Amino acid sequence: MNRRVILLFLFMSSLLMTRSFAYFLVTYVVRAGDSIHTISRDLDVSISTIIDFNSLKNPNSIKAGDTLRIPQPDGLIYEVQSGDTFDYIAKLFFSPVDELIAANNLKPDSVINPGQRIFIPMSLVNLYQYIPQSSPFRWPIYGVISSDYGWRTHPVTGQPSFHSGLDIAAPEGTPIFAGSGGTVVFAGVNGGYGNMVEIQHDNGYLTRYGHMSKISVYVGQRVDAGSLIGRVGSTGVSTGPHVHFEVRDPRANTMNPLSMLPTRDLMYVIRREDDGTAAGGK
Template sequence: MNRRVILIFLFVSLLLVTRSFAYFLVTYVVRSGDSIHTISRELGVSMSTIIDFNDLSDPNNIKAGDRLKLPQPDGLIYEVQSGDTIDGIAKLFFAPVKELLSANNLSSSSLINPGQRVFIPMSLINMYQYVPQSTPYRWPVYGVISSSYGWRTHPVNGGASFHSGLDIAAPQGTPIFAASKGVVIAAGVNGGYGNAVDIQHDNGYVTRYGHMSKICVYVGQRVDAGSLIGRVGSTGVSTGPHVHFEVKDPKMNTLDPLSMLPTRDLMYVIRREDDGIAAGGK
């Protein structure tokens, strides 16, 4: 009986005993020959989830004997911030509210408190994302635009400066998703961008995501649109939690990201029973 079968057996057994859990953690002891890819396949947990739960600085350098914490089922944790609501958290993960409540055994009248941990099953994440039909990219994060592309007064030094991207403010720990499929070509500290990730897309364009609190991908990793790549933070030169989203053409000229994204009322959309969509929040 392999490890995945054992885990499924334990999961089902726990489910029969109690319905009061959203998820449980297992400890996986890395074996000789293991890689993040093989562990991901064997346990049915995405590579980004493994990195996110274990703060792996170099996922390609795990070694026999390392102990990894993995959620069952696959999913992500969000730590409630002051002022958060379940509706708001659902939008951060592009997830449906009703199913999120059910997954955490909460009701619409349940209170949530700062520091509380909410589990979002992977099966719910990005269910309510808008899949672009006429633009190259989806919104990488649900939030509020705090600074646009172009000339501005720099928020830190007060001087005139050209802002090469779009700042989207969101609570600390909000997930950041790849705007389109591609390959991670940079992941680490990048000057004033703080913790940042660059993705080269199949059309030769590059997107950058800056000021992360946590990076959940590694250089060389192939990602899809909507793959978790990190968490919102305020690293580097920053005045508060946000993601700096930047788009560069194949000649490395920056472009206004708003020209490449769906309209703001399509950040979060609700699927109707007829498979149509409706704006679910700006």
């Protein structure tokens, strides 16, 4: 009996014991010959999910005897914060709210409290993202623009400075998604950016995502548009939780990200069969 069959057996056994599950957490002991890729394949979870659940600094350094927490089915956790609603949490994951509520065996009128953990199955993540038709990138998070690209008074130093990206504010722990497909070329601490991920895209552009609380990818990893790459935080030089989203052209010049993104009313979109572009909110 292979590992996948054993895990499914354990998962189904747990369903017989309780009807209140949202997900089943497997403790997996790494065996000789395992890699992040084989574990991802055998347990049918994305690499970024494994990194996210285990806060792995270097997933390629895992060794026999290490233990990993693996969710079944594949999915992500969000810790409720003060003022959160189901509708808002669904938007953070670009997910349909009714299915998200049902996945947690809750009701639309259920009370959720700060600190409560909500499970978002990966099958629901990014269902309501806008797939760019005429812009190079999708929105990396659902949030509020707190600082535009260009000259500004620096919020920390109080001095005039050029802001090389777009700041998008959202609660700490909000998922950050790749703006387009590409390869991760940097994942770590970079001065005032704090925890930062840099992606070299297939279209020749490069994007940076700064101030993360958690990085969920590694250098060399291939990502698709909408792949989880980390979580919103306030690391580095920052006054609050947000992501610094920066776009550089093939000559390494910074560009106004707003010129490369869909309009703001397409930040969260309910895709319908008629045209796939009906706006669901902003």
